[in-house]
Amino acid sequence: MTPRSKMNETGASLRIYNSLSGKKELFTPIEAQQVGMYVCGPTVYSNVHLGNCRTFISFDLVYRYLKHLGYKVRYVRNITDAGHLEHDADEGEDRIAKKARLERIEPMEVVQRYTVDFHKTLAAFNTLPPSIEPTATGHIIEQIEIVKKIIDAGLAYEIGGSVYFDVAKYNTTKHYGVLSGRKLEDMIHNTRALSGQSDKKTPQDFALWKKAEPQHIMRWPSPWGDGFPGWHLECTAMSAKYLGEQFDIHGGGMDLKFPHHECEIAQAEAINNKKPVNIWMHANMLTLNGKKMAKSTGNNILPNELFDGSTELLSKAFTPDVARFFMLQAHYRSMLDLSDDALLAAEKGYARLKEGISRIEQLPESQQSSVSLDSYIASYYRAMDDDFNSPILIAALFESIKLVHLVEKGTETLTKADIQKLQETVHAFVYDVLGLTLTSTNEQNSYLDSALDVLIELREQARANKDFVTSDQIRDQLLAKGIQLKDDKDGTSYTLMS
Numbered sequence: 001m002t003p004r005s006k007m008n009e010t011g012a013s014l015r016i017y018n019s020l021s022g023k024k025e026l027f028t029p030i031e032a033q034q035v036g037m038y039v040c041g042p043t044v045y046s047n048v049h050l051g052n053c054r055t056f057i058s059f060d061l062v063y064r065y066l067k068h069l070g071y072k073v074r075y076v077r078n079i080t081d082a083g084h085l086e087h088d089a090d091e092g093e094d095r096i097a098k099k100a101r102l103e104r105i106e107p108m109e110v111v112q113r114y115t116v117d118f119h120k121t122l123a124a125f126n127t128l129p130p131s132i133e134p135t136a137t138g139h140i141i142e143q144i145e146i147v148k149k150i151i152d153a154g155l156a157y158e159i160g161g162s163v164y165f166d167v168a169k170y171n172t173t174k175h176y177g178v179l180s181g182r183k184l185e186d187m188i189h190n191t192r193a194l195s196g197q198s199d200k201k202t203p204q205d206f207a208l209w210k211k212a213e214p215q216h217i218m219r220w221p222s223p224w225g226d227g228f229p230g231w232h233l234e235c236t237a238m239s240a241k242y243l244g245e246q247f248d249i250h251g252g253g254m255d256l257k258f259p260h261h262e263c264e265i266a267q268a269e270a271i272n273n274k275k276p277v278n279i280w281m282h283a284n285m286l287t288l289n290g291k292k293m294a295k296s297t298g299n300n301i302l303p304n305e306l307f308d309g310s311t312e313l314l315s316k317a318f319t320p321d322v323a324r325f326f327m328l329q330a331h332y333r334s335m336l337d338l339s340d341d342a343l344l345a346a347e348k349g350y351a352r353l354k355e356g357i358s359r360i361e362q363l364p365e366s367q368q369s370s371v372s373l374d375s376y377i378a379s380y381y382r383a384m385d386d387d388f389n390s391p392i393l394i395a396a397l398f399e400s401i402k403l404v405h406l407v408e409k410g411t412e413t414l415t416k417a418d419i420q421k422l423q424e425t426v427h428a429f430v431y432d433v434l435g436l437t438l439t440s441t442n443e444q445n446s447y448l449d450s451a452l453d454v455l456i457e458l459r460e461q462a463r464a465n466k467d468f469v470t471s472d473q474i475r476d477q478l479l480a481k482g483i484q485l486k487d488d489k490d491g492t493s494y495t496l497m498s
């Protein structure tokens with residue numbers, strides 16, 4: 001089945017909410033059948049937090065569905081390993097350099113450590129790796145070239161080794177604020193006077209290149225002296241390099257809309273005189289127990305604490321699969337609140353879905369189908385074509401599970417071909433599009449159960465033969481691995497010690 005025939009079958013096609021227009025728009029890629037997508041990646045100075053994971057899972061869903069529709073997608077997601085200062089500002093310490101100073105290690109050790117953590121965590125959530133994952137430090141030359149071009153266009157100025165984007169001048173012919181819906185006059189009106197430290201003409205101007213003070217260790221030579229790139233610049237440089245001056249989709253967390261994405265638009269428009277991105281997508285936030293997640297208040301759970309249950313905020317551990325299902329039960333543009341109750345409910349729901357799916361292949365075959373299977377399948381596409389509406393897709397999948405039960409009872413019938421089609425399509429949407437996996441704790445536990453049954457049986461035999469050396473050896477070695485055997489009148493059971 002070719003992707004186009006899938007679309008024709010449903011009569012629908014993909015609409016995406018564009019933050020730039022504030023509307024859902026029919027998706028038409030610049031090049032037929034190809035999509036260029038850029039998503040702002042992490043600043044690798046600490047462990048990735050769950051809110052970020054939600055953003056990357058949201059764009060993983062987008063990537064997966066585009067691929068499912070048959071598009072050839074080039075998905076670029078950067079690693080910010082320099083230039084991102086504290087408080088997202090133009091003054092202050094580089095986040096990575098600060099961590100390196102505090103931990104007395106090299107900045108690149110910080111980058112390596114947290115890049116590895118980021119990849120490990122996203123792999124646990126079963127997100128697909130991007131096609132290209134460029135780093136800011138790997139693209140200093142490209143960034144310097146862009147600064148030169150913006151200066152040549154008369155929209156940036158150099159002061160004392162730093163280069164700033166001239167927002168007021170840009171705004172005379174373009175609109176700085178086009179994405180966030182802000183007006184420059186309002187921004188100026190609402191800003192306090194510049195502190196003496198800054199050499200900018202106006203507070204809205206942002207750094208393209210910053211002079212490195214002597215103590216700044218992450219520095220590169222440039223036409224303006226030793227320095228480092230401004231945070232917004234890397235995404236303009238890397239998206240243009242790998243996706244061209246104009247590309248289809250740019251995504252990121254809601255918090256990046258302003259100023260980061262606004263500045264990206266201004267930089268690209270300044271040198272190319274055209275809008276760099278057709279569709280801007282922003283994923284919403286994740287809160288915890290109704291409040292913002294923050295390390296400082298303790299209202300925070302790290303991904304590994306979620307997976308191993310080592311936090312007082314949760315009653316137990318949850319698999320990454322359950323957490324992913326929980327996140328996909330909300331639309332990516334909606335706020336989502338994480339809580340123990342919500343995760344427990346998601347765990348139950350997900351188990352019910354998987355249990356239902358496992359019954360499809362055993363359904364009784366009939367000569368005729370009493371329902372239109374295509375209308376069920378069309379509802380999956382309708383959901384995802386409506387701005388990647390995963391909660392509606394999940395509801396549609398549960399409708400199909402209801403059908404499975406009705407066919408089992410004989411209330412409805414399906415032909416062999418329809419049963420097979422249902423099986424294939426449900427699998428495609430659950431595993432390929434939603435990116436959920438087949439393994440679960442229950443399945444893993446059933447393997448563990450079987451393996452331990454064998455060991456318990458061997459221990460019983462040893463005891464019956466009065467071979468206490470062997471029976472004790474089995475018990476002690478399991479205990480050393482964190483598995484405790486317990487004998488009582490009903491026989492032997494085991495518990496996992498955490």
Ligand SMILES: [Zn+2]
Binds near residue numbers: 040041235260
């Ligand atoms: Zn970015």
